[in-house]
Amino acid sequence: MAAILESDAAQPAFTARHIGISAGDRATMLAELGFGTLDHLIDAAVPAAIRSTRRLRLPQPVPEADVAAELAELAFRNRVSVPMIGLGYYPAITPAVIRRNVLQDPAWYTAYTPYQPEISQGRLEALLNFQTMVGDLTGLAIANASLLDEGTAVAEAMMLMRRASGSSSRLLVDSDTLPQTLEVLRTRAAAIGVEVELIDVTDLLPGGEFFGLVISYPGCSGEIRDLAPLVVQAHERGALVAAATDLLALTLLTPPGEFGADIAVGSAQRLGVPLFHGGPHAAFMAVRKGLERHLPGRLVGVSVDAAGNPAYRLALQTREQHIRRDRATSNICTAQVLLAVVASMYAVYHGPAGLTAIARQVHDHATALAAGLRAAGHAVVTEHFFDTLTVRAPGRGAAVVDAAHEAGLLLRLVDADHVAVACSEITTAEHISSVLAAFGATPCAARQETAGGLPERMRRRSGFLTHPVFHEHRSETAMLRYVRRLSGRDFALDRGMIPLGSCTMKLNATTQMEAIGLAGFADLHPFAPPEDVAGYTRLIRQLETWLAEITGYAAVSVQPNAGSQGELAGLLAIRAYHRDRGEARRDVCLIPASAHGTNAASAVLAGMRVIVIASQDDGAVDLADLEAKCRQHADELAAVMVTYPSTHGVYEDGISRLCDLVHEYGGQVYVDGANLNALLGVARPGEFGGDVSHLNLHKTFCVPHGGGGPGVGPIAVAAHLVPYLPTHPLHPDPRRRLGAGTISAAPYGSAGILPIAWAYIRLMGDAGLTEATKVAVLSANYLARRLSPSFPILFVGENGLVAHECILDLRPLTAATGVTVDDVAKRLIDFGFHAPTMSFPVAGTLMVEPTESEDLAELERFVEAMVAIRREIDEIAAGVVAVEESALRHAPHTTAAVTGDEWSRGYTRGHGAFPTGASPDKYWPPVGRIEQAYGDRNLVCSCPAPATFES
Numbered sequence: 001m002a003a004i005l006e007s008d009a010a011q012p013a014f015t016a017r018h019i020g021i022s023a024g025d026r027a028t029m030l031a032e033l034g035f036g037t038l039d040h041l042i043d044a045a046v047p048a049a050i051r052s053t054r055r056l057r058l059p060q061p062v063p064e065a066d067v068a069a070e071l072a073e074l075a076f077r078n079r080v081s082v083p084m085i086g087l088g089y090y091p092a093i094t095p096a097v098i099r100r101n102v103l104q105d106p107a108w109y110t111a112y113t114p115y116q117p118e119i120s121q122g123r124l125e126a127l128l129n130f131q132t133m134v135g136d137l138t139g140l141a142i143a144n145a146s147l148l149d150e151g152t153a154v155a156e157a158m159m160l161m162r163r164a165s166g167s168s169s170r171l172l173v174d175s176d177t178l179p180q181t182l183e184v185l186r187t188r189a190a191a192i193g194v195e196v197e198l199i200d201v202t203d204l205l206p207g208g209e210f211f212g213l214v215i216s217y218p219g220c221s222g223e224i225r226d227l228a229p230l231v232v233q234a235h236e237r238g239a240l241v242a243a244a245t246d247l248l249a250l251t252l253l254t255p256p257g258e259f260g261a262d263i264a265v266g267s268a269q270r271l272g273v274p275l276f277h278g279g280p281h282a283a284f285m286a287v288r289k290g291l292e293r294h295l296p297g298r299l300v301g302v303s304v305d306a307a308g309n310p311a312y313r314l315a316l317q318t319r320e321q322h323i324r325r326d327r328a329t330s331n332i333c334t335a336q337v338l339l340a341v342v343a344s345m346y347a348v349y350h351g352p353a354g355l356t357a358i359a360r361q362v363h364d365h366a367t368a369l370a371a372g373l374r375a376a377g378h379a380v381v382t383e384h385f386f387d388t389l390t391v392r393a394p395g396r397g398a399a400v401v402d403a404a405h406e407a408g409l410l411l412r413l414v415d416a417d418h419v420a421v422a423c424s425e426i427t428t429a430e431h432i433s434s435v436l437a438a439f440g441a442t443p444c445a446a447r448q449e450t451a452g453g454l455p456e457r458m459r460r461r462s463g464f465l466t467h468p469v470f471h472e473h474r475s476e477t478a479m480l481r482y483v484r485r486l487s488g489r490d491f492a493l494d495r496g497m498i499p500l501g502s503c504t505m506k507l508n509a510t511t512q513m514e515a516i517g518l519a520g521f522a523d524l525h526p527f528a529p530p531e532d533v534a535g536y537t538r539l540i541r542q543l544e545t546w547l548a549e550i551t552g553y554a555a556v557s558v559q560p561n562a563g564s565q566g567e568l569a570g571l572l573a574i575r576a577y578h579r580d581r582g583e584a585r586r587d588v589c590l591i592p593a594s595a596h597g598t599n600a601a602s603a604v605l606a607g608m609r610v611i612v613i614a615s616q617d618d619g620a621v622d623l624a625d626l627e628a629k630c631r632q633h634a635d636e637l638a639a640v641m642v643t644y645p646s647t648h649g650v651y652e653d654g655i656s657r658l659c660d661l662v663h664e665y666g667g668q669v670y671v672d673g674a675n676l677n678a679l680l681g682v683a684r685p686g687e688f689g690g691d692v693s694h695l696n697l698h699k700t701f702c703v704p705h706g707g708g709g710p711g712v713g714p715i716a717v718a719a720h721l722v723p724y725l726p727t728h729p730l731h732p733d734p735r736r737r738l739g740a741g742t743i744s745a746a747p748y749g750s751a752g753i754l755p756i757a758w759a760y761i762r763l764m765g766d767a768g769l770t771e772a773t774k775v776a777v778l779s780a781n782y783l784a785r786r787l788s789p790s791f792p793i794l795f796v797g798e799n800g801l802v803a804h805e806c807i808l809d810l811r812p813l814t815a816a817t818g819v820t821v822d823d824v825a826k827r828l829i830d831f832g833f834h835a836p837t838m839s840f841p842v843a844g845t846l847m848v849e850p851t852e853s854e855d856l857a858e859l860e861r862f863v864e865a866m867v868a869i870r871r872e873i874d875e876i877a878a879g880v881v882a883v884e885e886s887a888l889r890h891a892p893h894t895t896a897a898v899t900g901d902e903w904s905r906g907y908t909r910g911h912g913a914f915p916t917g918a919s920p921d922k923y924w925p926p927v928g929r930i931e932q933a934y935g936d937r938n939l940v941c942s943c944p945a946p947a948t949f950e951s
């Protein structure tokens, strides 16, 4: 088998383009490690017990042009209509300058989450604009930097209200809530014992205690109710109030913050983000002052850098969300940064007047439609509306929807007697005429204008988007330069290696990216009728089948739209499985100390109790401790959640024993598949003992990280868990509507980016994917070997090898010299590198993952930088320079720092800025080292006044 897997000569050209290491360099690297072939290395590194016994059954790979043609053909099979379905999803126009220069620009889409703020100032500013926009429009003090979708944002609001208010377990929910939101909410509430009670918000609130109230403003039906009195009542009863709302409508309507809501949530999709058949889109959450420490997701704030200049960075608890584990405010890690950036740029592009004009036009179309329908004798049920009307069509609902579909418009069948119509930015007078015709009304009736549908007392009177950034970029020239200026401040994969351990920052090939812009993928509503989405259905079915084959499981669901959501889906499946077997008491989730923080946070959301398993000195899961805990919790054991290869970057031999043990005690094995880049084609979790895994398509399968999202976190399950895969109330396949519960707002989550992963598998095939894994392991081991004389490698397997990443232990050097991981991370910026993962999974270390896509020259450049840094540390150790005076402590060096008139440091300006010699391609960080504590003490989470930047 080795000989077959070794073959690379016959690979289509793409594999050689995806994998950065040439055949010649491979030989050099293998020789350095003492292996003759790649397969010998893999045989030594990967325990024989978990090796796959057969090759992957995937279609033969085809070249790039063929893949592009196949994707075009799939997109063509989707019928692009004019969606007027609403339900939280509206067609929008992405200004071309934003589409090309943000959405399709690798400088934006290949960046990582801004944990290293000095090299992320561009996207942090764009996110601050997003927060400012959301705060202004909702009338609330502080907004976060995006959530996954509206449904999960409402669920997060539920969690926040429960944490912040009282002990009741009852949540009141507006009966006019979006159906998918309701299902996500019910799923999440059931898992943690919250009782959801639907109420009619036009009545008085029911008696009894409750901790929160969720209202919809406007409602799902389109109706706008004056909810202020209800909010007062809820507050009097000690509860908090969350409003699910619409940012475009809020340009015309009193914002929720002004009528007392504590929280506002919703989706920013209609601000210039394509429909994408349901996602990815940026959801938002804004809260009143006093609730900011409960916020889920990321929050960007303003601080200062070493020179005292304003600088942006992630604020408060959101920086270390992943290490708070079961005490985290939520399990959200990857969010929707790229889409939040698009929405914020849409607001920058249009400004307040432009947004208001769009909203007015949308509303005028809805008003004209209402007038036309009423003139023709139809009963418009919605009295006060922004964009959506619910119309009576006794016994004719389906006929009206069908007639509109014939005419190329998608309306929503509410029930046999009612149809809903939602207007949007793309609605035209012709569309209104066609809708009228579908109802059997004469189009000319539309001209009989009547007063608008906005209730007078709910009209917005306050200003918004007053910050200059929303006024200064009206011309396309100014807009283009603004977008370019921000992306120019950031370090993304388009500049150099991002060796972040556990993040798999590999090539996001342009061929894979191009298809997502095709109208046949981008412009589909998530609830379009099945006959309109044949291309998507086929692509998703194939992708799910391929992922099941790759992981060795029975079935896959692509619904979860981040790894965290996959974790929750998998754990809920496990809970449901135990419950159906009469073992509902099984609620203990064993999680190794080294696990990613989302694991523990997800277990809590699934209603489980987290018990931590110790690690041995060599980093491996302590099997004796595991066995003891299994025994101790034998009757309550639900699952173990284990990352493989472990977050220590090692293929642990004990994995088979671990799976057996947990099974013996009646538990299920959750294998976190975030590190699948070390397994693909080599081992299959479903074969070596896993019952369920989530994958991160935004790691192993080339979906770009987007600066912190989007992501896709499919779950793969063994046969006995298939009945518990996520369902969706509006799933195109009626068999998948009822069942285990709903994880994401759209049936296929972030469907719009699935073509990227599909294309990767189609381009690589079995041999290419397997080879990529092997080269990823080769590169990691090569780096470990080359770096180990300078920095000890913390954990290796029994054979002295690592998996696809390695941990550099800086703790002895820190103890001896005071140089911290922070110093090394910031100094790497001067060398033109993004830092490795800092202090995860072990504090005081750096975790390096090169991936298969980097070439040897880039690996050597990294080695050279790290060796040079070690020399600088040695000078400190030798007393040549004090750590406080060192280039390491002053890093990163900005242009202002090295070109200023003052220079009193003990090293040259050249050494500070150009440690490996001058280069025209140098990346210059826009700010110096950022002080975190200052920003947390002086919390500012919206755009600072321009005067702040005057020196």
Ligand SMILES: Cc1ncc(COP(=O)(O)O)c(C=O)c1O
Pocket (backbone or CB within 6 Å): 332, 333, 334, 502, 503, 562, 563, 564, 565, 596, 598, 599, 643, 647, 672, 674, 675, 696, 711, 713
């Ligand atoms: C091991 C591991 N598990 C889970 C996750 C969570 O995935 P996501 O960020 O997509 O929610 C990550 C993310 O980095 C991870 O590294």
